[in-house]
Amino acid sequence: MKEEARAAILDAAEQVLDEKGQAARMDDIAARVGVSVGTLYNYFEDRQQLLAALREMRGRELLALLDAELERGLQSPYRARLHGFLRCILEYSQTHFRLFSLLLEDSVRRDASREEELDRHLTRWREVALRxxxxxxxxxxxxxxxxxxxxxxxxxxLDMLHGLVVRQLLAKQPVPADELLAPLLRCFLEGAAPR
Structure with a gap:
């Protein structure tokens, strides 16, 4: 039950962040989920801890989606599986575009004590790289x-993909996954030299 409540709080937090951006307060999140602010603080010490938990939850979800995509395409050729893998990442970043944009802004603003955060991020990317x-x-x-x-x-x-996603987040302009997939796959599989 506690995990379900925690997940509900995190989902509500993402909704409030989508609507209010950096102005979102813990009070707003508590009101959205229908609990007192005190109850919210029983789960998360502060906004940074809540954001870290939200980032972690979305990271785990992405890995589960990637694993499901790889499993689904087991009998498909490499190019089709790579296409599905990249589409999965791009579509997930579109689904949570506002959240990832805010998390990027937040991390740029907070340069202090970033080593632990960087370690978590690198661990997640290592898991994606292994796949x-x-x-x-x-x-x-x-x-x-x-x-x-x-x-x-x-x-x-991953660096090519990361660059495309971060560029969108910084510009606050999401680009449909299909518009990014073709040049990404073409450059990776065929190179950038003229044919």
């Missing part, structure tokens, strides 16, 4: 990827 590494093995077997550069593929692709 891409396994997917890349299929790409090598099918001849879609060169084996000699395999250790670099997850980082290269």
């Amino acid at each position: 891409l590494e396994h997917l890349g093995e299929q790409g090598i077997q099918e001849g879609a990827l060169r084996p000699e550069d395999a250790p670099h593929y997850p980082a290269l692709l």
Whole structure:
């Protein structure tokens, strides 16, 4: 029951953040979920802890979606699976666009004590990279990827993807996943040189 209440608080927090942005207060979140502010503070010491929990929850959800996407496409060729994997990340970032934009703003504003936050972020990206590494093995077997550069593929692709997502967040202009997928896949799989 406590986990369900915590999840409800986090969902309400995202709704309030979507509506009010950085002006969202703990009072607003408590009112949205229908609890007292004191009850809210029983779950989270402060706004930063709540934001960290929200980031963690959404990160776990994304990993679960990626795992489901990889499982669903097990019998598909590498290119189709890579397309599905990237689409999953892009669509998830669109679904939670306002939240991720606010989290990025918040992290830029708070430069102090970022080491622990950075460690959590890097751990999550390592988990995503591991999934891409396994997917890349299929790409090598099918001849879609060169084996000699395999250790670099997850980082290269994730950095390209990360750059596209962060650019949208900073510009506060979401771009549909389909508009990003084609150039991302083309540049990764075929390079940027003219054909």
